[in-house]
Amino acid sequence: MSRADRFLKACRREPVDCTPVWMMRQAGRYLPEYREIRKKHTFLEMCKTPELAAEVTIQPIRRYEIDAAIIFADILLPLEPMGIGLEFAKGEGPVIHNPVRSLADVKKLKPVNTKESIGYLLKAIQAVLKELDGKVPLIGFTGAPFTLASYIIEGGSSKNYEHAKAMMFSEPKTWHALMEHLTHVIIDYLNAQIDTGVQAVQVFDSWVGALGTSDYREFVLPHQKKVLAGIKKTVPLIHFAHGATHLLEMVAEAGGDVIGLDWRCDLDAAWRRVGYEKAVQGNIDPITLFAQKEFIRKRVQEILDRAGGRNGHIMNLGHGILKETPVENAEIFINATHELSKR
């Protein structure tokens, strides 16, 4: 079995020769070859230039025996075509100049035709597919409605999500209208990636862990279900909600062939809660890769033990790889996964 099959087979809970592994944010700042390119271009320039996006997507595939590529992009790319001004300010993360705060603001948002407005991403996907030539599968991705809504309402990153939650609690009609708009945008965005040829997709709900269970049930779950139901069933769908151990049953209920787990939960207990009819992905603490080789291997072994050799486990970090991660430690993690899980 080769890198071409391992990941997709695990997504479908079929037997594999060893556990497949990839890393969230693997095309990123921890790689010197990425930083070389990033020096000369802004982050958005890199996203919008298919040759550059393709190049950084492939960098980790060249360097590591990793089992999947994930297209280099940002979950906020659909914002501009919706009519929302987006900027990546130095050291500050995304800044949104006209946050959405009222029903009138929501009504001004434009529908998005991905093939027309975000064609650069589809071109990057085509370029990657050509260069990979079937060697490893390519994952497309999107942000989930809550996570996109939180950026759009707060105007950027947030600590407490007070504007987003206040809208939920005080202007539920506005909230649901925004979530519905985002649902349409996201379905189109991800299906366009599938049409272009990605072999799997992941939906990132990065910030939904800030919600209590009743709020997730009332304000997120119905929309999340619609999004996941609207995505074409031709490729495996990974659903990852960060910081959401307390929401795990509902995350699984919302949908996805594979449920992504962050590092806070125990993989065995989490898989039981998710249900064995789904695959799981995760869940080593990204900071583990700051430690010595033997510690990294020990932690990999612990996660493999919790997976118990069951079909349908994809190894990953519990969140994106951090930029300070030593490149050689990412390699130790990847190789340890293959070696220690050999069937």
Add this chain to the structure above:
Amino acid sequence: MSRADRFLKACRREPVDCTPVWMMRQAGRYLPEYREIRKKHTFLEMCKTPELAAEVTIQPIRRYEIDAAIIFADILLPLEPMGIGLEFAKGEGPVIHNPVRSLADVKKLKPVNTKESIGYLLKAIQAVLKELDGKVPLIGFTGAPFTLASYIIEGGSSKNYEHAKAMMFSEPKTWHALMEHLTHVIIDYLNAQIDTGVQAVQVFDSWVGALGTSDYREFVLPHQKKVLAGIKKTVPLIHFAHGATHLLEMVAEAGGDVIGLDWRCDLDAAWRRVGYEKAVQGNIDPITLFAQKEFIRKRVQEILDRAGGRNGHIMNLGHGILKETPVENAEIFINATHELSKR
């Protein structure tokens, strides 16, 4: 029954006439009378001037029918006497100029005699007790070892706790030495407050939710147990770990007469996990107080329903009150708790 008894009775799981309520960070920036004083003094000046600390401690007691006062202080006050330079930079939160990163750094830390070095806090407690004159009980508090260690190692607030976790994983001897030092400091710090007359104490583990379960078990639990066992048993002890729904059983195992719950968990399910031999405190989402009256009352009712009239529930927010909270909404929350829970 009066404000003098309700909170302490609930801590001991005795019957009450209605559910007692207070708010974490209730002496703070959401109050105009606090901001009036804060304009003229730095945050640390306010902590170190007993008259000012006493005044802002009492402000919410004057304004609201709240059932407990909590001394105005900061969890980082014990840092300076340990020999760690601390500053509250404008808009940045705490900045620690000489973060602890090695065993040599840990060995340089000084033991702390609270009565000698942090006497200003004890004087503030005395002043509050005198003015309150038994009308409502006063809560003393401290940070937990993990939370203090994370500030001390990172040099301030952190998003990923990479230095703290890297020390755990790569230099466990250094980590445990630091946690042991902090354990002694914290026990002395809280017992000095008890000796001065506070009627209850709370241990805040604000950032421990960043840890997975095995890390909590190995690197935190033994120290947390020692801290909680070292605190005098003469007053009720509240143990609050924020963002730690996934750690709840171990948090309860570590100790505390009352377990604080953040807003992410369902109070009924959480109480079952904690065990009914302990009281619980919480757990309304602080952002609820940004909504309209009827919504706040509905959420209060939901939490009371989950508590089910069982002895041993103290109403609180699931985290500190936010500075943008409308003062009248805090009043709605407090009065709704009393009114809707009347036995």
